[in-house]
Amino acid sequence: MWNPDAGKHGSVDLSTASASSSSGVLATVRAKRLAREQERRQELAALAIQRVWRGRSSARQTRAQLLAHLQDKPIGIEDTGKVLVLLSGDGDRDGFGAIATKWATSALDKDRRPAFVAQLGDDEFAYRFALLLRRLLGFIAKQPRTVLSAQLLGKLVDLIAPPVYAGLEAERRQAFVATLGGDWVKTGVGALREFIAAGQRLPKKKHPLSTPIVSVIMAPIAIAPPAQDSPLVASLLQDLMTLPSLPFSLPLPALTTLLRSLPLFQVLLPAAAADPALLDAGGLSTELAKTHFLSNLATFGITGGMLQRQGAQGMRDWIAVVGTMFSTLGEGWGRWVATSGSEVEPMVVDDSDSDDEDENGKRVARKPVREPLPSNVAARLYSFASPAHLGTLVAAAMQGDSKTLVDFSFFVLGLLNAFRGSARWEATLDAVMEGKRGARMTKLLWREGVRGKWGSGRKDWETFSSNPNRAMLMLLSHIYCHYLLLTPDDEFFSNDTNALTLDEVLDLSTIWRDLAYWGFMEGVSSGESPSRGPGTEEVRSLFTRGVTRVAERKKFAPHNFWVMRELNSDINSFVNAVRYEEASLQGASAPRALRQRELAYIAPRLGLLNNLPMAVPFETRVDVFRQFVRADQMRTRGDNPFHSSRVQAQIRRTSVAHDGFRQLNRPGALRGMVQIQFVNEHGLPEAGIDGGGLFKEFLTCLVKEAFDVERGLWLANDENELYPNPHGYATEPHQLEWYTFWLGRQSYLDDLSSLDAELYRGLISVKNYPKPEELSLSFTVTEDDFGVARSVDLVPGGSEIPVTAENRAEYIQLMCQYKLGRQFAAQSRAFFSGLAEMIDPRWLRIFDQAELAQLLGGEHADIDLADLKRHTHFSGFAPDSSTPTAFWRVLESLSQEQRGKLVKFVTSCSRPPLLGFKYLNPEFAVRNAGSDTQRLPTASSCANLLKLPDYKDERLLREKLLQAIESGAGFDMS
Template sequence: MFGNENRRTINLGGTSSATTQASILDQARVRRLQRESERRRHDNAIRIQAWWRGCREARLTRSQLRRVLDQDATSINGLRCLVLLGRDASALTLWCNSNNETSIFQLATGPYAASWLVLIRQIAHLLLQAVVKAPLAEQSIAYTNALSVLLSPSAASKVLGQDGTPVAAEIIQYLSRHGFYSDLSKAICAVPVGQHKNSQVLSGLVPLAIQPFSVFSLTSPAYSTCLIALVSHVFTIPLLPNRIPLQSLTNLSSNLPMSSLHMIQDDVSTIIDRATPDDKVNLISNLLVFMPPRYAKLRKDSLDTYLLLLTRTINTLPVHTLAPSQLAQNGTSDISLADDSDSDSDEPRTRVAVVSSFNAESVVAKPSPLDARTLKRLRTIYSLGHLKALISAASSREALIGFLLALVIGCPSEKGDILRAVLDCTGGGLIRELYRFQVRACPLGKDTDMSTLSAQTNASSWPPLILLVDVYNQTLLTMGDDEFFGTSVTSTSAPRNPLSLDELTTFSRQLLNIAFTLYWHPIEEQRNRAALDAAGLRITWEGVRDLVTRCLVGIHGRDSRKPFMPKDHWLVTSNFDVPSFVEAAIFEEQQLAEAEASPSVSRRNMSARQVAYLSPRLGILNNLPFAVPFALRVSIFRAFVLNDKQSRGASDRYSYEMRRARTLVRVRRGHVSQDGFDKLSEADLKAPIEITFIDQFGQEEAGIDGGGVFKEFLTSLSKEVFDTDRGLWLSSNNNELYPNPHAYATDAHSLAWFRFIGRILGKALYEGILLDVAFAGFFLAKWLKKRSFLDDLASLDPDLYNGLIFLKHYEGNPEDLSLNFTITVEEFGDTKTIDLVPNGSNIPVTRENRLAYITLVADFRLTKQIKLQSEAFFEGLSDMVDPKWLRMFNQHEVQILLGGVNSPIDVDDLRNNAQYGGLYDPNHPTIVAFWNVVETFDHEQRRALLRFVTSCSRPPLLGFKELVPHFAIRDAGSDIARLPTSSTCVNLLKLPLYPNAAILREKLLKSITSGAGFDLS
């Protein structure tokens, strides 16, 4: 085959003179490449020949091995041949068919026992690999049967006696080291779901998964190793219960070693770290099938390990994985509320907004789209029945708290249902336990030092605190004031506030310190997450702050309605210098005003959370306004308004620029509201408005509007537009106004009126003009983006409120009341039924879902019915007053801003800020007599006097120095028969020169109580 082609050719003839040096080098290079190519061909030929000889020898050897195996498959040589043949399906089938339970173990008793054990372990592995390769093949039945015999201590003991169990253990240990459970998982997964479910292969494979636990002792390391592998590989099989024959499923379920789950507690993190997102979802789904029936019988430490396994698995999955949809299932409807949090943000309540409260860095990948059957099983995790069974069985509150928090954080769309289920299971017991045994004594909130909150040593204190805050927030949603204050008389067994008022005093101060610290100090998530990470929480510091703030607002709302806290309990002014705080807050507001110039920034859409991030002081004022004295906040509010005016060049209403920018409006007497609507709906109300009244004869009234006429216009306008006979507004039992919920109030024209009224009220707030109008508390709460509580329903619809309280405390079966998730609305004699949730008419109210029903009914009446009207009103209001300015106040305080403080009138303050005109000065005898008479008036007479002069009976919050225009008195002639009159537009009292105090008192009282008012002269 090979000649002399590699021999070099030597030229003895010498070199031609015509050959150049370059050509010689080229020829040498070509010859060298040719020789290299020939060497490669030679080496490759040798390799091919070696491979061919090897294959030939292998075939010969395998043929020889197979002949030996065919002659005696049960001998030791037959076993050796079988191992050397490897994954030869026909050889494995021959061996399986040649042996029975007895013959398999015969060689283990003779001189070849040691060799047999080494070989039989490898054969067991080969059998399992063959099943994995072709689980649906007919011969796989023989393989699984042989494996069942090899791993069975009872089968081995029939031949080997007491040595049978150790032999089976040796085989299982070998398989375990070589991926036994991983191979089992692959083999089971290779069988399509729903197909061949009754096959003998699956029936043989499933028992193999639990076989090791009947072989190894509980104290054996192999036992825990197999348990870890079982959880990691078998419990992560997709739709495991749907793949297994029913009989095998029953056998598997009854023999699972879950009572020994405590043995893998230290390995939980390792199991989860190695799992893919799909594995984690399948793990939870399968655990929820096999574990709940065992809750009551499980060892306490095993149940704790189970909770730990669920908790850490949920915490590593993306939010909403366990509850990705709110769609109705099988003709029923999911009645969970999207979010039970306060609506304290201008942002839409979407899942994206919810996720921002969590530590998204812990989520590295998303699982595949969920199968409907898997999703159905996952949803049982937050069902009432499951939570009730789990809570009653759990002994470790630490493990239970961690699980409940992981569930609430991982399923925010189901948060309301989860917390309601927890409350239904525990009543107020969990709240009392969390506070009295864990939260009250913890170091969190004892000071305002950020290092205390972020210290890793305090990590264990965070989970019970956060769960307590979350559950108590949910409790407040459906807790009436009678329950809160312990005055309920509806039933002796009616639930009461889980925390006493004294406990709430201490608890709220603790929360106040935490919230203030988180607002006051810049939050650096990366540097300060040690405490939250150590606690196993993926919520951010911002999320913690929001939860605590929401709870504080709920408690403060009850205290503002019926005070029970000590004086100055809510104030934190001792933690900062007040003057510098005010200056800094005003400066921060100016900085935000400058940011408004950026096209990417819209202050009108900034939420309280965003403001807190940009400005710590404004964050406190927007989210914890009660922590700063009311009077101080009012002065800050007026400063914000002044800054806004200055930015528009409107600080001096008499300047040339302002006179040019005035809006001139002619208003007919008797048509104030219609003319105002027509001419001011789109006007720039922040610019000065000059009002000219047209009398009944079509003539302009004399006078120049220096501000007083506009005040009269606002006063007259408010009386007309808030007249309940006009149809836009209704009055509660407390004579407080709220938007009419009827359908005609939601047409385009009515909504335009609501927007106009909002702009007019905003103008009054902007200018500091008091209006004598009172709004319902639940409607005022919407000005501040706060959620209304069930107790707010008492003032709106007492009958409905009492009915809901009755349902909440009803001790019988709520289904006997024949209620469903609908509400009836009557308009103009026509009654219609509205579903509170999709398909609500087919969902009965039960003991389990009645809290959800109560919440939905209250939310419908207090919020949804007036949603469009409120939005239009707030749109107009926000045109005039920045929403974050109003968020510095609660409902009661906003009412004071709008109409003044309902407190006794300070005569000295009124006198010190009064102005005089005409013949009068502070020392004039008539003026001296006037003030002496006023001092003798009782509270109602003083209010009547103030209403007579200013059209509002309540004094300004910061005193009469804030009254615009100032209270003034001028002479009105010497005719003692004439009664005093007033010009309410300029807060002017026209007082005749009465000769003595007795006549002055008589005439003054007659005027202020007889309805005499505005004087056109």
């Protein structure tokens, strides 16, 4: 219908509402509902606050009125309930304290004897009385160092004295202690902590009120000894036992009371062994608190002699509790303990809450300072690793059941974790391995936890952290790796000194190899102590170390024993994957030197090659190495080996080392192509163009001259083996530039025998001497500088540290490290830096020392003529020529020395190529040099080519060939 007033009314939309408008309406409704609910919650919260405020205000007024009432009248034991109300909240502290003092005085007669004993038979009175004592202790603990608190503490000692309650039935005593509450110990410890802190400022370092507060704390335990599930147990463990240097902070009477009342082996340790969660909660949640707990535990259990008086169950509880505690120490003590009480910079510990900037302006984590421990705490912690303590536990573990052996294994592993980075790490293993007892423990661990209990598949690694035998395997691995480090070969191969037979060693090594292999291929667990999944990085490193130490012994394992069978099935895929990983690392935008651990994470197969190379066949590693070198050549030189960027060098044959050093000693000079031209003794350039052969000859001559002992850079041992000269002359800057090669591998005691046989025999004597203290040795070494003897400390203050049975293993290791490492440190660094300019050190780590020597110098074997014949190519000779046949007959008549000279003449190296002539590149070739039989044979060693005139006479061929290879000259002989 038409509406004349349409302009005055809004338009009406009769269409269906859109989805967006519907959702908007729903959102509005929802928002209003939430607002109403929020308003309702605020109103309820306001009512609750008002109710609490009114209640507390009313209680405050009541206590004020009650205070005024009690102040005007005498107070007796019948006013216990009123005093309880008065002490139940805040208010006039002095007034409340005065009333509490009057009440406590009325509860005691003039001789300070209790006047309430008869009323304790009334359950209601006993309940109120216990509550009042609890309130009274809380009142004291709020301000313990006031005169009022001191007066009340003296009264409380009499009120809570255990003899007062001796006449009550056991059930009533237990009910009374239960009313005192689980916070009784915690509250008292809070006051004790303040007394201890205040006592540090007193002349005798001990506060006199520590004695009464300890009596109060321990009174409930004397009244009714707690059960393992008592609430007092947690507080005793988590609050009392975590007080720093507790035994040394108490006066003698207080310490006596504590030792007499503390149910350490009767209740606390059994309770903690049954419920390990107690050891990682409350006051025991920090590493520092756990450290103080263990220090106090060592004082009571080890120094105090309590442990030795316990039976088998007490030993088991001790092993379980201390082992559990060790396993929860994240940082461990290590250098923290080693530097305690000395003037050193405080340690830092990991903490991601703070950060800083590095030199590039990037934010990096900053670690908080870790203050040194008091010397008395460190001394107590050291006692856990003492031979006497560990000997007691080893005996208990060997006599116990399988669970005790597992707990003991965790105990020692935890102790090793706690002491990592300090000398006590080695001392711990020495104590466990001591004498025949150690050999029996090694055998026991092998039989009970390792033999027949581990497979070789991927699953064994993937489930390692949940394997019940893992602790025994790890402990055995630590023990045996330590044994291998300090044991010479003659002792290792002796059944009298080696706890395991060689077959058992190989079986154990197989387990190590398989688990380490899968650790690299499948990765490690990210947690420090995972309860399931694969092992950790530390576990993988342990097994890798074991394999390495056994493999580096004098060879006794079968050929290819260390090679993983899984690789043989698809070795080509492995090699391709390695090439890809290496190419990925080389192609990174910001390449840097990677540690072996980082490499294992980023590139697992490269990590395997660098950490466990023996698991990969030697031939495969050689192939991988050659591919790495070939790829590096392509990056450095490109496709054309004869490009214009060659480095030119003229080398006088009379001064090879000097000229080579002068012309080629600049960064990167040897990474590109080097073109050598020799100059003879007459100053004339020798004939020939260097296509690689002259350079190889130059390197051979250079090595021979540079390693000449007359230069003073090297010394020779009795076997004419060379080692760097440790004298100061050889460490001068201009001399260090001559050094260029070191592998950086760990040295062992056996390595010392070739360097200094006399010192080696001496260290063996120290190792086996029953009482090394009688030898009067210290941690020093004597050096001879041009006839002047000087003493060098192996550790700071070494001249003051005597060698004992406990530290002789450390002494032997430090002596080996000094003789085989520290005294050559500057030379080694220079040597290795020079090599690193030429070749990536990661590539060298895939070989051991013997393999690397073989890689560099070829096979240490006779020339195999059959192999050479199969891989030699003849060219230029007529099909019916007799020269090739005569050539082979001549070679058959040559001695091995002469054959080596022929190979050197053609290839510049007298040894056969690694893995045979098949791998010589270019292949060995013989080319017809024409019919002039008066010419001598010549060679192009850059192409491994022998240019042989077409001699028709075998005798002449032999004569000319020997003349050429015996001449030792270059290209001028033709």
